[in-house]
Amino acid sequence: MSGAGLPPRAPxxxxxxxxxxxxxxxCELRTRTALSTIGLFAFTTLVTVSLTLGPIGATEEMRPAxxxxxxxxxxxxxxxxxxxxxxxxxEAGTADTLRLVARPSCLxxxxxxxxxxxxxxxxxxxxxxxxxxxxxxxxxxxxxxxALVAGGIGLAVGSTLIAAMVAQARVRGPLFAVLAxxxxxxxxxxxxxxxxxxxxxxxxxxxxxxxxxxxxMLTIAALMLFPLVWHP
Amino acid sequence: MFQDGNLWLAAVxxxxxxxxxLYLMSLERKIGRREDELGFEPSDxxxxxxxxx
Amino acid sequence: xxxxxxxxxxxxxxxxxxAGLLAAPLAQGFAGRAGDAPESSRIVYFHVPLAVTSFVAxxxxxxxxxxxLWTRRPRHDDAAHAGVEVGLVFCxxxxxxxxxxxxxxxxxxxxxxxxxxxxALAILFYGGYLSLRGAVEDPDTRARLAGVYxxxxxxxxxxxxxxxxxxxxxxxxxxxxxxxxxxSILWIVLAGIAGQTALFFWLQSLRRxxxxxxxxxxxFGA
Numbered sequence: 001m002s003g004a005g006l007p008p009r010a011p012x013x014x015x016x017x018x019x020x021x022x023x024x025x026x027c028e029l030r031t032r033t034a035l036s037t038i039g040l041f042a043f044t045t046l047v048t049v050s051l052t053l054g055p056i057g058a059t060e061e062m063r064p065a066x067x068x069x070x071x072x073x074x075x076x077x078x079x080x081x082x083x084x085x086x087x088x089x090x091e092a093g094t095a096d097t098l099r100l101v102a103r104p105s106c107l108x109x110x111x112x113x114x115x116x117x118x119x120x121x122x123x124x125x126x127x128x129x130x131x132x133x134x135x136x137x138x139x140x141x142x143x144x145x146x147a148l149v150a151g152g153i154g155l156a157v158g159s160t161l162i163a164a165m166v167a168q169a170r171v172r173g174p175l176f177a178v179l180a181x182x183x184x185x186x187x188x189x190x191x192x193x194x195x196x197x198x199x200x201x202x203x204x205x206x207x208x209x210x211x212x213x214x215x216x217m218l219t220i221a222a223l224m225l226f227p228l229v230w231h232p
Numbered sequence: 233m234f235q236d237g238n239l240w241l242a243a244v245x246x247x248x249x250x251x252x253x254l255y256l257m258s259l260e261r262k263i264g265r266r267e268d269e270l271g272f273e274p275s276d277x278x279x280x281x282x283x284x285x
Numbered sequence: 286x287x288x289x290x291x292x293x294x295x296x297x298x299x300x301x302x303x304a305g306l307l308a309a310p311l312a313q314g315f316a317g318r319a320g321d322a323p324e325s326s327r328i329v330y331f332h333v334p335l336a337v338t339s340f341v342a343x344x345x346x347x348x349x350x351x352x353x354l355w356t357r358r359p360r361h362d363d364a365a366h367a368g369v370e371v372g373l374v375f376c377x378x379x380x381x382x383x384x385x386x387x388x389x390x391x392x393x394x395x396x397x398x399x400x401x402x403x404x405a406l407a408i409l410f411y412g413g414y415l416s417l418r419g420a421v422e423d424p425d426t427r428a429r430l431a432g433v434y435x436x437x438x439x440x441x442x443x444x445x446x447x448x449x450x451x452x453x454x455x456x457x458x459x460x461x462x463x464x465x466x467x468x469s470i471l472w473i474v475l476a477g478i479a480g481q482t483a484l485f486f487w488l489q490s491l492r493r494x495x496x497x498x499x500x501x502x503x504x505f506g507a
Contacts, residue, residue, distance in 0.1 A: 182410035221440035
C-alpha cells in the first residue's frame with residue numbers, strides 16, 4: 001500500500017534478459033514459424049544429402065565430408081529461420097515498444113540466447129540423425145559436442161546482430177546471407193576443423209580454442225555495437 | 233640485368249599511369265568547379281543542401 | 286592540393302615502376318614451375334603494395350565509420366563509403382595480380398592459400414557492405430547500419446589477417462622478410478606501398494567529394 005505511489009522498481013539485468021528470452025519462446029510457440037522453417041529446411045537437406053550420397057561413412061575417404069555437410073545444413077537452416085526474430089518485431093510494430101521498455105543489452109542477450117537454444121535444439125535433433133543415416137562414426141562425442149556448442153554460440157550471436165540490421169532494411173530477402181556469411185565463415189571453418197578432428201579422434205586442439213576465442217570477440221563486439229543498431 | 237620485354241612493360245605501365253593521373257586531375261578540377269558553383273566548402277558537407285530543389 | 290604534389294606522386298610511382306621492372310635484382314627462394322628467381326616475380330612491386338593498401342583502406346574506412354557513429358556527421362559516412370569503394374578496387378586488383386602470378390609460378394590461379402582465403406572473405410565482406418547500403422532507403426539509417434558493419438569487420442579482420450594464416454594450413458606466401466631477398470627489393474616494395482597508399486587517399490578524397498556533392502546535387506556525376 002505504502003509503495004503504491006512509487007514508480008515500479010526496475011527489474012535486475014538478469015531478470016529482464018530472462019523475461020525477454022521467455023517472451024521470444026512464448027511468441028515462437030504461438031506460431032512456430034521459425035521452428036517449422038528451420039526444422040523442415042534441415043530435414044529436407046538431410047534427406048537430399050542422404051538420398052544422393054548414401055551411407056558415405058562406409059568408405060574411409062568420404063568421412064571428412066560429413067562434418068562439412070552437417071555445418072552447411074546448420075548454417076543455412078539458421079539463415080532461413082533466425083532473421084525472423086527481428087523482422088517480426090519491425091513488421092508487427094512491437095519494435096518501438098521494445099525500444100521504450102527494454103534495455104538494449106538485455107534485449108540482445110535475450111534474443112541471442114533464444115537463437116542459441118533454437119540452434120542447440122536443431123543440433124540435438126539433426127546431428128544424431130545425420131551421423132546415423134550416413135553411418136559416420138564419431139570417435140570423440142564430447143569433443144564433437146563442444147564443437148557444436150562453440151559453433152552454435154557464434155552463429156547465434158552473429159545472426160542476432162545481423163538480423164537486427166537486416167530488419168531495418170527495405171530489401172531483406174538475400175541480405176541476411178550476404179551480410180552474415182562473411183562474418184560467420186571463419187567460425188564455420190574453425191567449427192568444421194574442430195568437428196573433423198573430434199570425429200576422427202585426433203583431438204579438437206587449436207581449432208576449438210580459436211572457435212571459443214572467435215565467439216568471445218564476436219560477443220563483445222556485438223554487445224558494443226547492438227545499441228547503435230537498435231536506437232535510431 | 234633485364235630482359236627486353238621488361239622495357240616494353242615499363243613503357244606501357246608509364247603510359248597507363250600518366251593517363252590515369254591526367255584523368256584524375258581533370259576529374260578533380262570538375263569536382264572543384266561544381267563545389268564552387270554550389271558554394272560548397274569541404275567543411276560544409278554536413279549542412280543541409282544550399283540549393284534544395 | 287596543388288598539382289605539383291600530384292606530379293610528385295606520379296614521379297614517385299613511375300620511379301617505383303621503373304626501379305622494380307628494370308633495376309631491381311631478382312628475388313630468390315620461390316618454389317614452383319617458373320623456377321627459383323623468375324622475372325615474373327617483379328609483380329611483387331604491384332601485388333604487395335596493392336594488398337597492403339587495401340588493408341590500410343579498410344582500416345581507414347573502419348576509423349571513418351567509428352567517427353561517423355561518434356559524431357553523426359555525414360561527411361564521415363561519405364568518407365567511409367568512398368574508402369570501401371576505392372579499397373575494394375585495390376583489393377580486387379591485389380587478388381587478380383596474385384592469381385596471375387600464382388598461375389605462372391605455382392600452376393594454379395587459386396588454391397585456398399590462407400592469404401587468398403582472407404582476401405576472398407574481405408571482398409565478400411565489403412561487397413556485403415555495399416549491398417547493405419543499397420538495401421536501406423533512409424539516409425541516416427543507411428549510414429548508421431553501414432558504420433556498424435564496417436566497424437564489425439575490423440573485429441573479424443585481425444582473425445582473418447593475422448591468426449588464420451598462421452594456424453590453418455601452410456602458406457605459399459613468405460613471411461615478411463622470410464624470402465631470401467636483396468635489401469633493395471624491400472626498399473622498392475616499401476616505396477611502392479607508400480606511393481599506392483598516397484594514391485588511395487587521393488582517390489578516396491575524390492570519391493568522397495563526389496558522394497558529398499551527390500547528396501545535395503543529384504545530377505552530379507550521374
